Amino acid sequence: AQKITQTQPGMFVQEKEAVTLDCTYDTSDPSYGLFWYKQPSSGEMIFLIYQGSYDQQNATEGRYSLNFQKARKSANLVISASQLGDSAMYFCAMRETFTDKLIFGTGTRLQVFP
Amino acid sequence: NAGVTQTPKFRVLKTGQSMTLLCAQDMNHEYMYWYRQDPGMGLRLIHYSVGEGTTAKGEVPDGYNVSRLKKQNFLLGLESAAPSQTSVYFCASSYRRRGGLPVYEQYFGPGTRLTVT
Numbered sequence: 001a002q003k004i005t006q007t008q009p010g011m012f013v014q015e016k017e018a019v020t021l022d023c024t025y026d027t028s029d030p031s032y033g034l035f036w037y038k039q040p041s042s043g044e045m046i047f048l049i050y051q052g053s054y055d056q057q058n059a060t061e062g063r064y065s066l067n068f069q070k071a072r073k074s075a076n077l078v079i080s081a082s083q084l085g086d087s088a089m090y091f092c093a094m095r096e097t098f099t100d101k102l103i104f105g106t107g108t109r110l111q112v113f114p
Numbered sequence: 115n116a117g118v119t120q121t122p123k124f125r126v127l128k129t130g131q132s133m134t135l136l137c138a139q140d141m142n143h144e145y146m147y148w149y150r151q152d153p154g155m156g157l158r159l160i161h162y163s164v165g166e167g168t169t170a171k172g173e174v175p176d177g178y179n180v181s182r183l184k185k186q187n188f189l190l191g192l193e194s195a196a197p198s199q200t201s202v203y204f205c206a207s208s209y210r211r212r213g214g215l216p217v218y219e220q221y222f223g224p225g226t227r228l229t230v231t
Contacts, residue, residue, distance in 0.1 A: 035219065045157075045204065045222035091156055100145050100164075100208050101172065102220060104156035 002027045004092050006105035013082045013112055020067070021077040021108045023092030029053075033095040034075040035102065036066065040088040048090075051075055082112045116140050118223035120205050126229045127195040135190040135226050137205030145208045146188040147172075147220065148180060150201040157204060163188055195230045202227050 003026040013019035025034065036048040051059045051066045059066040067076040079086055089109050093102040121136040137146065144165050149157040149172075159172030161180040169180045177199060179191045188207075192199060206220040 037222075043202065043225050045206075047219040047221075050219065093157075100220070101147065101159055101162055102149075102157070102206075104149075104158070106154060106156045 002029070002032075002094055002096060002103045004094050004103050004105035006092055006108050008108045009106075010109045010111070013079075013110065015084060015112055015114050016081055018078060018080045019082055019110065021079070021090050021092075021110065023075045023077065023105060025073050025075060025092075025094050027073075027094060029097050031097050034066070034068070035093040035095065036064070036075075036077045037091045037093060038086075038088045039091065039107070045091075049077070079110075084112050084114065086110060087112045118205055118207055118221050120203075120223040120226050122226060123224065124227050126231065127192075128231055129196060131195050132191070132193050133195065133228075134192075135203055135205075135228075137188040137190070137207075137223055139186055139188075139205075139207040139221070141207065141209070141221065142185070143207035143209040143221070144185070146182065147206045147208075148178070148188065148190045149204045149206065150174065150199075151204060151225075152201050160190065160203075195228075197230045200228060200230045 005024045032053045034051045038046040049061045049064045051068045063080045065078045089107045091107045092105045118139045147162040148160040151157045158174050163169045163182040166185040181189045203226045205223040208220045
């Protein structure tokens with residue numbers, strides 16, 4: 001069965017610093033996709049970044065990058081130059097191949113302080 | 115485009131009452147999903163649909179039923195609400211490109227906060 005593990009319930013980072021949020025996954029599928037979503041206190045789910053299992057390069061989207069280490073089955077999110085507005089819950093998720101179902105981790109609450 | 119909308123936004127039910135949550139999307143997406151989010155547990159899939167007229171069970175389907183009579187709508191029903199169903203419910207949709215390749219993201223609705231007393 002597929003599984004996503006986020007071992008950091010909470011993280012603190014100072015404004016303008018970089019932070020890494022950990023995510024490990026388990027799957028027997030050769031083809032899969034990994035996602036990160038942000039959930040601010042207002043509750044909506046905001047898509048941040050995607051990494052396909054066959055992508056040769058790590059995904060980047062502005063200040064977000066995904067450190068994809070396939071052999072270690074990890075897909076850590078790196079946020080550079082943190083901003084106060086980055087304070088939120090962050091969820092790592094994996095997509096099942098044929099149904100597009102997302103399997104979510106339990107999330108990491110990031111707090112950015114001035 | 116409105117994207118994915120959910121009705122209602124908030125609801126309080128008494129144990130044993132029934133209700134239906136409506137999810138609507140105007141993006142012509144084939145795939146639709148219902149998740150529930152509980153504190154400390156992330157999102158868990160309740161039911162999903164890969165096309166009009168089809169539904170399938172997810173991770174936590176007990177106590178819920180769904181219907182997808184129209185492509186743009188996905189209904190989640192609670193026949194006899196229980197306090198354990200107090201949660202925030204999210205609907206999502208996605209599509210596949212021609213050739214069956216999945217697109218990157220699921221589009222989420224704003225959520226419905228349900229409290230069962």
